Amino acid sequence: MENKKAELMAKKIIIAICLLIPIFFFGCKSEKKVIEETPPMADQTIEKFTITETEEGKLKMVLEAESAVINENTKMAFLRLPRVKFYHEGKYSSTLITESADINLETYDISGHGKCTVDTANNEHLQTTDLKYDAAKKIVYSNNDVTLTREGDTVYGKGFQADTKLDKVIIKKQKIIINKTH
Numbered sequence: 395m396e397n398k399k400a401e402l403m404a405k406k407i408i409i410a411i412c413l414l415i416p417i418f419f420f421g422c423k424s425e426k427k428v429i430e431e432t433p434p435m436a437d438q439t440i441e442k443f444t445i446t447e448t449e450e451g452k453l454k455m456v457l458e459a460e461s462a463v464i465n466e467n468t469k470m471a472f473l474r475l476p477r478v479k480f481y482h483e484g485k486y487s488s489t490l491i492t493e494s495a496d497i498n499l500e501t502y503d504i505s506g507h508g509k510c511t512v513d514t515a516n517n518e519h520l521q522t523t524d525l526k527y528d529a530a531k532k533i534v535y536s537n538n539d540v541t542l543t544r545e546g547d548t549v550y551g552k553g554f555q556a557d558t559k560l561d562k563v564i565i566k567k568q569k570i571i572i573n574k575t576h
Contacts, residue, residue, distance in 0.1 A: 521541045
């Protein structure tokens, strides 16, 4: 029994020595090693996805994108080529398309970057750049140049605010071109 205890003690001493030898040799060098910290990366990256939001069993919104990078620290998602379809009481109302977008994952506000378009179920077409969507107010807006085409008429302006169905649209500094067709 004592023989086994002695063997076990000897093994522990040998393991300790084996661990200390590299520390002794490598720890005595005078040069300093710089350990670079890797910058934090995104928590998740998603490719080609669709997210569907419903309310009381009815479609509210469908979001599709080529890719998303989700940063859990900032609670933001960065989307490439997103397409958002809006529904009102379960019926399709409009589609928002942007080159890229940032989504606040707490408020669901969207900042569209680059060319942005909104096409409605009533064949209306709105085009601008750097559009924003306020999820709480359910409005889209921009302070940039805007073009709205509906029923053959085209309205140009600098800045707008509208609901997602483009039923209630305010265009600032507007110029209207009326196309009469007989």
